[in-house]
Amino acid sequence: MLTLALGLAVWVAVGAAPPPPWSEVAREVSIILDRAAAAHAARQPERGLELVSEAYFGVFEESGMETAIRRYVSARRAREIERMFGGIRQVIRAGVEPGEVGRQVATLRDTLEAEARELERQGVTRDDLRPEPEGPRPADTDGAAAQISPDAAGQLLARLDEAAARYGRGARGETLALLDRAYFDHFEGQGLEAAIGARAPGRKTAIEARFIRIRGLISAGAPPETVAGEIDILRREMGEAIALLSRSGGPWQAVFAGALIIVREGFEAILILMALLTYLVRAGHRDRTRTVYGAAGVAIVASLLTALALRSLTRLAAQHAELLEGITMLMAAAVLVYVSYWLTSKTETRRWQAYLDSKVQASLGTGRVAALWAAAFLAVYREGAETVLFYHALLAGTEDTRAVLAGLGIGALVLVGLFALLRTGARRVPMHAFFTWTSLLLYAMAFVFAGRGIRALQAAGAVGASPTPWQLTADWFGLYPTWEGVGVQLLLLAAAAVALLVVLVGRPRSGEHGAPASVPSKGDV
Template sequence: MQRLIGIILLTWLSFSVTAATDARVDFKVVVGQLIEEGDRLLAAYSPEREEDTADAFSALYFDVFEGSGMELAIGMRDPALKSELEAYFSRIIGLASQSRPTDQIAVAWLTLREALEGVAQAQKPKDAGFWGLFVQAFLILLREGFEAILVITALVAYLRRQSAADKVRVIYQGVVLALVASLLTAWLITMVFQISGAGQEALEGLTMLFAAVVLFYVSYWLISKSEAARWQAFINSQINQALSRGSTFALGLAAFLAVYREGAETVLFYQALAGQADSQWQPLIVGFGLATVSLLLLYKAMQAASFKLPLGLFFSVTAALLYYLAVSFAGNGVLELQEAGWVGITPIEGGLTITWLGLYPSMESVAAQLLLVIPLPFALLWWWSKRRQQLSGAVV
């Protein structure tokens, strides 16, 4: 773990040297531009010009909302709000692309307009000072890293409870590779390729969907091994088969994706925050360092707690956690691809938006999540049937 701390700090310090982005965005000015252009697009809309309006709102998202740095600044403070605003933009684009009536477009635009105005009114003064920068630096890593810590804890605890502690290094190797890949990706985005906004959204979306598939596989794989874990004799005789090379690789890949999914964006957040610091590196370094220590302490605490749980409960909770993350990643991944224009948008009238679940009111997003949810009752039925058979055998 000491090596991991050093790599994290080195990654942060090396990239901070090149940080030059100024994220001091005046939300009121940007929102004023968005509202002026959005009102104009709504006034000019007609079902016969659906493609022009959809493309124009898409350009408004990328050129103004994202291009101004407002999206990044919101994401640093409130990722859920960022996703919510993205969903509002996607809804308008989807409605316009389907030649929906003007009143439906107007309602969708009014919802987005009010949300943007609320964000502008709630913006705090630009000069955050030492404590403001410290709190942001602390919360960025703590918030973005918490989800990854949950996944890593579950995977490491699983291996150790399966008497396969020697294979834990695969998880840590995945984490280290993800940190390096995150730094490299952020550097390529900002310094080399200048990847477009749509390209960044597509990269994030593909990563999330890949992570959803891997976590989905790992969660069901854990369920299939959970009953075997109840019987120590079975573990002793089948441990090598249960932890085959392919399965161990899947666990390492899951750890890699859990970190990489938000890694590059986290680096960009710190890069943007560095642009606000005006050479005040102390609050950023202290906040980052304290968040790193906090995550490591949290990791240790969760590891200790995991060993106190009964085996059956431990495996059930672990599988449920990874399964939830897979479903959430699937919904968010489709949303990002919709923003990039890679996936169509078919709005669901009256649909719910639940950002923590990755649930957004579009047919494509819901369909992706249903692909993961529909097999659940069949898997639980199989699991229960297997459990009854083993219990019956134990009684005999």
């Protein structure tokens, strides 16, 4: 018992030991930076860069000192320190004389020691570094916190460099962890993904696909030079995207971007809603259109709430968002496949006419109503939260809020006009052609959603990524260069072929002009 008591006392004492003071953190960072300067002087630049990354990410950031300075001193001061770290990396990479590296290290050392004293004077501890509430920070009075940090890309690239170095030494697990931190903490966590997606969605898709490809290559044990080559491409793509963000096109660019987001994200939802509503009207179930409109309204509210929830989560918010997007996409694909097959079975005109003549079309079966509601809800919700975050990023990156809102209004009017035009045209299409093209449209949307869903799960790390020999990426069609996504889409195509065969076999044979082969039951529509 005495031994147990002593053991518990030691465990409690060790567990209760406070973390080192901020001055110790600053001293540890300085020691590592001195080693980086020594490596540079010994003509070992890669080792020097690795040590700078270790000092920043492994000590300054991991200890919470960066967060403490940003929150309790000033965001401006935190960005200045980030730039100092970046400056040391730049001079090491450029191969300047060792004295310059030493001077920059000494300047950063003095700065960190001064900030450590300030934090200790204020009595700031690790317990004070809880997740920040939404809204402006008291210490950030320069208004720049709402915008993307100019060093966000530099931090991301530093993570990638460190990942490449670790992989070159055979540390595959550590490399994957660093890659995930680069993606979730910096690309998504610091707002780069949303900012790039709001301005240039094609570039965002390409960068995401590159991350997934690199993760797949690392998991497959690809040669280090192959991984390094892909990281170099990613560095270039990131540089081009950041350069695009730094350019301002005036209010008209903000109007265009505001309109483009809602049109781009809402077009597919409009197509699906139009098909479902037109079906209900032509089938004599106009009263059921409220089900579709209601589902769309619920999806809009759910999208807003989801976006707010994701904004308030901790550093895992980005990964949660990818998981949610992937699961929602795959659920939408499954529901659309079901509804598409159901409509395909109605493409035979005689069977449809017999159904109308049976006078049982007064009400829909419960299962069919649920399927229509789910299809409408998922069509809107699948990217609704991301759309809200895109607008948040766009508004944060511009001072002309009215231009963005004007673009949103214009885009919404475009969607309303497009919706009305498509519905009017669909009502004039012959019944057989309507069901044929509607079922094809919904199945095509399921094909796209399946590919995008797998890609989102790959980005979250929930699904593996096996690169294909080709690197074709077509976001509009949901095509991405991984076998997991392609495999699911091939299964969908095979299922479509089987469904079509079943429908063709079930049609009346030529010469049978009497009663149709089967009359749909009350729950069939």
